[in-house]
Amino acid sequence: MAEDKYLAALRESIVHLDFATIETAARQAIEAGIDPGTAITQGIVPGMTIVGEKFESGEYFLSELVVAAEVMKMGMKVINPHLKQADRHIARKVVIATVEGDHHDLGKNIVTTLLITQGFEVIDLGVDITPGRITDAVKEHQPDILGMSALLSLTMTKMGETIENLKEAGLRDRVRVIVGGTPVTPEFADIIGADYKALNALEGVKKCVEWVTPGKGGQ
Ligand code: B12
Numbered sequence: 001m002a003e004d005k006y007l008a009a010l011r012e013s014i015v016h017l018d019f020a021t022i023e024t025a026a027r028q029a030i031e032a033g034i035d036p037g038t039a040i041t042q043g044i045v046p047g048m049t050i051v052g053e054k055f056e057s058g059e060y061f062l063s064e065l066v067v068a069a070e071v072m073k074m075g076m077k078v079i080n081p082h083l084k085q086a087d088r089h090i091a092r093k094v095v096i097a098t099v100e101g102d103h104h105d106l107g108k109n110i111v112t113t114l115l116i117t118q119g120f121e122v123i124d125l126g127v128d129i130t131p132g133r134i135t136d137a138v139k140e141h142q143p144d145i146l147g148m149s150a151l152l153s154l155t156m157t158k159m160g161e162t163i164e165n166l167k168e169a170g171l172r173d174r175v176r177v178i179v180g181g182t183p184v185t186p187e188f189a190d191i192i193g194a195d196y197k198a199l200n201a202l203e204g205v206k207k208c209v210e211w212v213t214p215g216k217g218g219q
Contacts, residue, residue, distance in 0.1 A: 006032050007043040010075060014047030015054075017067045019074065026078035036082040037117070040110060041202050044075050048106065069106055076109070083117045092212040095137050096147035097125035099158035104151035107181060107201065111147060114205040120145075131162035138171050145208050148194075150181040159184070160192035176211050180204055 006029040013022040029039045051068040054060040060068075094115055098108050105127045115122050123141050125133065138146055146166075150156040159179050166172040172193075179189050180198040189197035198204025 002032065003034055003038075006034055007039070010039060010043030011047040011050065013075065014044065014068055014071050015050045017064060017071055019071055022071050022075045023078050026075045030079065030082050036079045036084075037114065037202070039079050040076070040113075041200070044072055044079075045110065045200070048072055072106060076113075080113060083113060092119075092145070093121045093123065093141055093143040094145045094147055094208065095123045095125065095134070095141055095143040096149070097129040097134050097137075098127040098149045098151075099134075099155050099162065100128055100130045101158065102150050102152050102155035103127045104149070104181070107151070108147075108149040110201045111149070111180065111198075111204060114201055115147075115208060118205060118209055120208065131158060131165040134162050135165040135169050135171065138166060138175055139169060143175060144212055145176045145178060147178050147180070147204070147208075150179070150184060153183045156181065156184050156188065159194065163193050178204055178207060 006025070009021070009025040010029060012018070013025045026039065029043065030036065048068060051060060051065065055062075055065055096108060096112055096115075098105050108124070108127075112122050112124050123137060123143065125137055134146070134148070148159045148162060150159060163172065163177060166175070166177075176196075177194045178196045178198055179192075179194045180201070184197055186197045196204075196207050198207065
């Protein structure tokens with residue numbers, strides 16, 4: 001019950017675009033003993049989801065989205081140092097990127113943070129990354145997993161182009177591909193030949209851990 005109060009305070013700071021309260025809300029949640037991962041997935045992320053809904057209904061404009069993203073980053077800054085690194089270093093690599101034409105990176109950054117806490121080495125290429133650059137990074141870093149994020153219906157096609165690029169370069173069979181972002185459906189992931197569509201960051205990271213765990217789908 002008490003946990004709900006702290007998670008609600010985090011959510012509300014984001015929904016109300018409140019720079020004045022977000023840091024305190026994040027600090028109080030941590031001091032109250034709330035797991036940092038829970039603070040992110042059940043406080044911060046739902047806050048951004050509500051902001052998205054307000055944008056869709058016309059209550060918030062683009063300027064409010066930009067501010068909400070900054071408020072979210074302030075909260076993440078307080079919480080991130082408290083995320084515990086997994087005891088066992090998985091010693092597996094993930095290359096992750098937001099695809100070409102797309103500048104949305106809040107979701108990708110959460111995935112990156114959670115992967116690091118699970119002991120993965122993550123090479124984050126950033127946003128607006130072309131299929132060619134992603135393919136080059138897979139060639140250079142030889143990751144176990146490639147993660148791609150797209151939030152725009154227009155840019156999610158770049159995920160398919162990237163997979164085609166990987167095939168042409170003879171790299172597709174060497175890497176598992178996980179895709180995420182709200183417009184991306186499991187059916188779309190199937191069509192483009194990705195291995196998995198993550199519902200959210202937490203579930204996607206669980207799948208990555210499963211892939212690299214011997215006997216659970218890993219080698
Ligand atoms: C914040 C936001 C912005 C911010 C982005 C700030 C930033 N640094 O990322 C700003 C203001 C810059 C922005 C810009 C634009 N945006 Co915008 N934006 C949003 C908003 C409100 C929230 C997205 C978000 O960050 N959510 C919070 C994060 C934590 O959630 P998430 O991204 O979904 O990620 C979660 C999962 O999907 C998953 N995940 C995501 N990626 C991956 C990858 C992997 C590998 C895994 C495992 C998991 C995973 O994990 C995360 C946590 O669970 C959405 C609305 C919405 N409801 O989603 C619109 C939205 C995505 N934007 C939209 C649009 C149209 C735009 C603009 C074109 C607006 C404009 N007219 O200029 C520009 C495009 C800029 C560009 N070229 O990219 C539309 C897209 C419509 C569509 N389907 O194509 C949306 C849906 C709003 C709407 N309904 O119109 N936006």
